[in-house]
Amino acid sequence: MGFPETFKALSDPVRREILTMLKEGRMSAGDIAAKFDMTQATVSYHLKQLKQSDLIYETKEKNFIYYSLNTSVFEDIMMWFSQFASKKKEVANEEKNTGEV
Numbered sequence: 577m578g579f580p581e582t583f584k585a586l587s588d589p590v591r592r593e594i595l596t597m598l599k600e601g602r603m604s605a606g607d608i609a610a611k612f613d614m615t616q617a618t619v620s621y622h623l624k625q626l627k628q629s630d631l632i633y634e635t636k637e638k639n640f641i642y643y644s645l646n647t648s649v650f651e652d653i654m655m656w657f658s659q660f661a662s663k664k665k666e667v668a669n670e671e672k673n674t675g676e677v
Contacts (some may be wrong), residue, residue: 579656582649585629590614591622595645598632602644 585591594608607621623643626632631650632643 580652581629582631582653583609585625587601588625591631594609594622594626594643595631598643598645602635602642604640604642606640608643 586595590612593611594602597603597608597611605616605619605623610625612619623632623634626643627634629649630646633646635642635644
């Protein structure tokens with residue numbers, strides 16, 4: 577998936593909360609759902625959106641499905657964002673060297 581799908585998935589506060597929860601380690605769908613006051617179907621929808629954007633992945637063990645963060649997507653986003661921070665530093669250095677403000 578590309579950045580548009582990733583940013584769309586990140587735009588929802590429930591999905592961001594799920595990602596924050598998974599930061600501590602993998603969780604089952606039931607454990608995730610227990611943290612919210614919403615139906616299991618709604619939580620499943622949010623998990624599906626996160627999976628489709630590659631922000632999380634699932635592993636099946638016996639009768640359970642566990643969800644974990646896909647940190648490589650976050651690393652890609654951070655690399656993409658870092659290009660803008662570098663550009664800002666370059667502009668600041670150029671202004672400093674030429675005396676422009």
